[in-house]
Amino acid sequence: MRLVANSGRGVLPPCPGPSGVRDFHRQLPGYAPTPLREAPRIAARAGVGRVLVKDEADRLGLPAFKVLGASWAVYRALLDHLGVPLGLSFDALAARLAGRGLVLTTATDGNHGRAVAHVARRLGLAAHIFVPAGTSPARIEAIEGEGASCQVVAGDYDDAVAVAATAGAGGIVVSDTSWPGYETIPGYVIEGYATILDEVEEAIDAGVEDAVGGGVDTVLVPIGVGALAAAVAQWFRCRGREVRLIGVEPDGAHCALASIEAGGIVEVPGPHTSIMAGLNCGRPSPVAWPWLSGGFNLFTAIDDEHAEAGMRALAAEGTVSGETGAAAAGALLAFGGEALGLAPDATVLVLSTEGATDPRLYAEIVGT
Ligand SMILES: Cc1ncc(COP(=O)(O)O)c(C=O)c1O
Numbered sequence: 001m002r003l004v005a006n007s008g009r010g011v012l013p014p015c016p017g018p019s020g021v022r023d024f025h026r027q028l029p030g031y032a033p034t035p036l037r038e039a040p041r042i043a044a045r046a047g048v049g050r051v052l053v054k055d056e057a058d059r060l061g062l063p064a065f066k067v068l069g070a071s072w073a074v075y076r077a078l079l080d081h082l083g084v085p086l087g088l089s090f091d092a093l094a095a096r097l098a099g100r101g102l103v104l105t106t107a108t109d110g111n112h113g114r115a116v117a118h119v120a121r122r123l124g125l126a127a128h129i130f131v132p133a134g135t136s137p138a139r140i141e142a143i144e145g146e147g148a149s150c151q152v153v154a155g156d157y158d159d160a161v162a163v164a165a166t167a168g169a170g171g172i173v174v175s176d177t178s179w180p181g182y183e184t185i186p187g188y189v190i191e192g193y194a195t196i197l198d199e200v201e202e203a204i205d206a207g208v209e210d211a212v213g214g215g216v217d218t219v220l221v222p223i224g225v226g227a228l229a230a231a232v233a234q235w236f237r238c239r240g241r242e243v244r245l246i247g248v249e250p251d252g253a254h255c256a257l258a259s260i261e262a263g264g265i266v267e268v269p270g271p272h273t274s275i276m277a278g279l280n281c282g283r284p285s286p287v288a289w290p291w292l293s294g295g296f297n298l299f300t301a302i303d304d305e306h307a308e309a310g311m312r313a314l315a316a317e318g319t320v321s322g323e324t325g326a327a328a329a330g331a332l333l334a335f336g337g338e339a340l341g342l343a344p345d346a347t348v349l350v351l352s353t354e355g356a357t358d359p360r361l362y363a364e365i366v367g368t
Contacts, residue, residue: 001334002301004257005341012294015238019191020086021072022198027090028071030061033199039317039350042329048337049345052216053329054200055319057355062111062118064278064325064354065196066176069227070115072192073174074104074123077185081172094123103128103171107153107160109224109277110139111324111354112176117148128171130160132280138358139277156270158282177225178287186227186287193231200349216349218244218342220328223256223299224281226288228353233295245296246340248331250274254301256284256292265289275304275361278324278354298340306330308365314352315366322362325354 025031035055043051056065078093079086081102088096104120104127106113113129120127127148131140132155143150153160161177178186204215219236221229229247236243247256253272259265265284272280284292307323310330314321321329328350337346356362 001303001306002251002254002257003335003339004260004299006260006293006296006298009295009297010290010293012233012237013290016191016234019194021191022195024072024075024090025068025195028060033202034059036200036203037317037319039314039319041317042313042333042350043348045313046332046337046348047344048342048348050347051332051350052347053314053317053319053350053352054196055321056196056325056351056353057320062115063322063357064111064115065193065228066111067115067118068195069176069189069192070112070174071119073176073185073188074116074119076188077172077174078123080184097123097125104174105129105164105167105171106174106176107131107157107164108143109135109157109280110142110357111278113148113150114139114143114146116174117143117146121147128167130164130167132156132160136277136358136361138360142357156272156282157280158267158270176227177281177285180286183287186285190227190230190234190288193228194235196351197232197235216243216347218246218340218346219349219351220246220248220332221351222276222279222324222327222353223247223249223284223292224279225283225285226256226292227285228351229256229296230285230288230291233291237295244298244341246298246300246331247292247296248327249299249301250276250279250307250327251301251303253280253282254299255282257299257301259284259289260293260299275323276307276327279327300331300335300340302327302331302334306334309333311362311366315368319352320355320362321352322354322357323365324357325352328352
């Protein structure tokens with residue numbers, strides 16, 4: 001368990017203009033804002049005023065937030081590919097793609113690949129998804145259940161990314177992490193996640209604010225390659241809000257924490273074996289990195305037992321959250337508000353980023 005303050009926050013990149021992503025998500029069948037719930041018992045245990053949990057267990061029919069980034073990135077990448085300007089509806093895009101035989105590919109440790117496969121299926125496209133060795137059968141079945149082909153790569157997530165990066169012939173790589181020369185699509189993924197924050201603000205404006213006395217002042221975010229964290233930093237920092245931003249990683253795959261300590265991107269070598277599968281990443285995404293180093297106040301690393309405790313605590317408050325999804329709640333409980341620099345009356349937003357994505361493991365840990 002580790003905690004590192006980002007004392008000399010770096011310079012933020014230029015803020016992007018409005019993307020129209022929320023309107024894009026609104027037109028997708030099955031779109032609805034996910035719940036924002038109070039978690040009074042977690043707040044009491046952590047010694048903070050209030051905890052709000054954004055519950056991403058059911059997002060556009062999938063059990064994780066990732067489809068927000070995947071859907072927007074696939075849409076934008078396909079418009080770019082066809083040379084069509086923004087504005088075409090998702091259905092009209094599907095019609096334009098008929099018969100073209102395009103294949104979408106990506107690497108994943110579960111949720112992103114499943115989301116890309118799901119969006120490909122909605123568009124009538126094929127998908128080929130690379131996963132690292134050791135990916136649980138439940139996660140592979142879920143990807144194949146979306147009609148995609150799934151290939152296991154010898155090695156870890158970063159090895160799977162390297163294979164996917166060169167496998168684009170005849171297809172389009174829709175990766176959530178970036179590398180030199182491949183930055184545009186991972187940037188779209190980050191943009192796509194803004195819908196979560198837009199919904200949180202909307203819920204607060206609609207009345208939760210009265211209950212919490214003035215809105216959120218701290219956000220805990222799980223970090224894998226850092227795309228979600230970059231979206232959070234973009235949202236608050238580009239609106240000039242000095243909200244305290246705290247990143248959470250597994251001990252052993254704490255690539256953002258290690259990079260902050262090193263003063264630039266470094267790799268945390270594998271094997272990465274945490275049950276927080278979505279966070280088993282050895283390198284932060286270069287596109288996300290400046291938002292993390294310039295926007296986050298604190299980076300933490302927790303053990304699997306803390307994620308498990310987070311799962312149980314969230315379950316007791318009515319939120320089903322998987323091993324990765326519960327990392328933020330787990331960190332809040334593991335360190336407690338004081339060690340995280342939070343005032344006793346702080347209002348903390350916890351992103352619970354997935355539901356029971358591996359149902360067997362969830363049942364083993366939570367007991368339901
Ligand atoms: C459920 C869940 N939460 C959080 C993350 C971390 O997101 P990012 O890789 O953008 O940092 C992932 C990544 O796969 C995930 O699956």
